[in-house]
Amino acid sequence: MNFEQQIGALFVSEEQIPEEFRLEPIHQREYLSGGELIPWNGPVSEVYSPVYISTPEGLQRKLIGTYPIGTEKEANEALEAALAAYDNGRGEWPTMSVSDRIKCLQRFVQKMGEQRTLVVKLIMWEIGKSYADSAKEFDRTVEYINATIEELKDIDRQSSKFEMREGVVAQIRRSPLGVVLCMGPFNYPLNETFTTLIPAIIMGNTLLFKPPKHGTLVHYPLLKAFQESFPKGVVNTVYGRGANVTPGLMASGKINVLAFIGSSKVANDLKKRHPKINRLRAVLSLDAKNAAVVTRNADLALSVSEIITGTLSYNGQRCTALKIVFVERAIADQFLAQLSTAVAKLTIGLPWTKGVNITPVAEPNKPDYLKEVIADAQANGARVVNENGGATAQSFVFPAVVYPVNKDMKLYREEQFGPVIPVVPYDDVEEVIEYLIDSPHGQQVSIFSNDAKEVAGLIDPLVNQVSRVNINSQSQRGPDFFPFTGRKDSAEGTLSVHDALRSFSIRSLVATKMTDTNKKLINDIVRNHESNFLSTDYIL
Template sequence: MPGNEKSEVGCLIAGSWVTSGTQSDRVGPWTRRVVSTTRQADDHDVEKARWYARRGARAVARMSPAARADVLERAAAEALNRRDDLARLLALELGKPVKDGRGEILRVADTFAVAAAEARRIGGEVLPVAGWARGVGNTAMTYRAPVGVALSITPFNAPANLLAHKLGAAFAAGNTTIVKPPPQAPASSVAVVQLLLDSGMPPEAVQVLHGGGEVGAALSAAPEVGVISFTGSPATGNAVARAAGAKRLVMELGGNAATIVCADADIAAAAAVCAATGYSNSGQSCISVQRVYVDRQRYDDFLDAFTGQVRALRVGDPLDPATDVGSMVDDEAAERVVTWAREAVAAGASITTGGSRDGATVTPTVVAAPPADARLIRDEVFGAVVSVVPFDDFDEVIATCNDSRYGLQAGLFTHDVRRIVTAWRELEVGGLVVNGSSNFRLDHVPFGGVKDSGFGRESPRWMLDDYTTVKTLLLRGMSLFGEVLFGEEEA
């Protein structure tokens, strides 16, 4: 996209791209110019998409798992071919450094490959009905059938990979999907959909409707939709649930992730990892390092090492391959970060580096010892700031981490197996990363949270449980297991 060119983004409805109609511009947070213009869906589009989804569900369900897997494998290879172009779109629309964008597209390729493998594994089982007297003489079998129509509502922070998870798993299971992308990343989202279509995904398998909350609510309420996968804030997730009613829901609703650094940890390594994973994508990740609790014996050493690592991060143009930290999604988000940091300082904390912004770009900020009731600790900051707090007792720091409405993922630096087991058992989170920060994820491993961080698990294998339904077949008078009760022959 050289010069002042911009992406023209349409809605994909009933197999056709629709570009005429009401438009919305996306201004890049770094470039400060319009980088994409998107056609907005209306009520008529929603109704047409619902009609087409009913038809599409039948067509996609008739595809063999092998055919669906072949499409996803081609898409995985094509994602690598388009990696640089997709990373550039992410940088323009979101201010995400191209090094982070390239990493996200690598994960897209992995996610499609894993989804393909799971498509090939879909099956069922023969049930042991003859193990009980009333089942003798009968046979029962199950298979996993597609739910039919899935709705994927995706966030701005990782729009390509989270769409790959939702759309890839839904298609692997044999569903058609309606995609409602984030307004901040329409071109990036459509590029992933187009990649799948170019790889052989049939048009009946996907539609894309752009718009705000009213479009998401209308789609969530549609009776044709059988399962909704949503990633976003708890407030929006609650709105989706209210609109959806009695539907299957998979919700990933954010967090304020904690990482614990024990006295036996390699402090230099822990500081380097927390710096790299606390500010990647400007901290705009639901598992980004937000709170670091350090054993008081090593607190000063960690704070010094961590501050030095953070100061060394390169802030600048997201299109520069050397940039570590680009801009946040918009000026409002950036202002929230510096405001919360100032509030913590007013309450007794100190800033060891950063604390300012230039437009949507926040200088990576470290806040030392904010109080427990600071918003940096209590709420989800979703930005380029990390708090570092000392602790004295391991059981107490576990309780401190749990004193949160969220529970997505945590990190722990220690070599003490007893502490590892204790943390795994006692931390109220969906996942624990040992000798790594909270901000680490493998796309073939289940991911999700507890409490206000949501419910359900993402990763194709576990998502297939939500995207399929068990159908049972009972064969009366036919048995694979024998038909005689003990003693009948003698009688």
């Protein structure tokens, strides 16, 4: 039995799946719009897991459920529901006090927690993520929501005071922007979606939420929690083919904020459809081709350890993954030997396999694409360095270390988003700097060196090319309190617990001249709690 047959044999029959990880198909026949879970009797999309099941007829992808294929009609109805709930800023939600909005979100977190087991299982089955990483995604999302609540409390405390300048007294707070269209990615269908969805809601906006193509069912168990936690029309779901339902929403001109995580091509197309782009705020996390730079002064054992995690965590299906590695030619052979040894030690298996590192890739066409870019590299002078690199069986792809990669290859330019590690030799570090200058991407870079002068010489030019420079560590999003953004085609706007709240709101102020009449007026409003905006209430 060859290696591809061996990894193909990892797929098991239904009876061999551990009881706690089995999943009965979930057939979603409702969607949330205008505060109601509306029945759906139209066409549906079948959801097949990247996990294959061994059957007497051979390996077959497991059907895990179905969900509605909505049309422009339902999308427009959801938009009207969001507009009605916002009511030009006069609705219950945008005018609600911050403390009451927080109570609604806390209620949602509690109800969300009740669905943990099912949501974690759906992440595993729908996108092939390991049980450990699926559980971590859920728990990290809950932590993010709680951190957002605490951060908003802190922002509101600072805003509860009045400022006096040049005879004018004012209170400055953050107010909502309007209707938000939120579209998250498949690789972190819960966490990354909620890093825009949650701050958008809590700041008083109303929401249209379109789940990702892969990872749609993940959100189904939470629809009732949304319905029961927020006023009607605050959260509305949009289902259907993105090309069919989103262009019309943008062309309506009624979307105030586009929160999108995906490709820059799609983001640009959506933005262009808005009739008044100057009125549209975009919060975007887009393409990335994060580079690692390994110099002769690096600790190779540490570098390999960080690069293995950075390139292959969740099969490299992360925007923050390291997707190209530059290594100084003098140490290239040594580095490649250690990297190949580390790859060989990785465990390939099904999402519930204990200690698994490599699981089935989520996108059905990904194995063929990865074969294509590896073949293109080989045709242009590269080779697969590690044993069994690129071996494929259905949705399993064993990681491939490809060397030497050059600018004639697709792997040099394209974001592979999978378990392939392109390694580029360099003689002068200026070659690396030029690559990053010319790259359309500008998210992160990782520098591996223990020479202070060398590291400093790279930091200064690279902080003006990417948004985060990591020293002797992989690229990553967290901690969530740090800014997460990018230059060039990699992002628009900044996300962090604090920055996201700012991204989905605008500073507004109430001001008046400090006359005795105006002082009495302001005091009366505050003392009698006549306004939710103009208030000195202090949230504990």
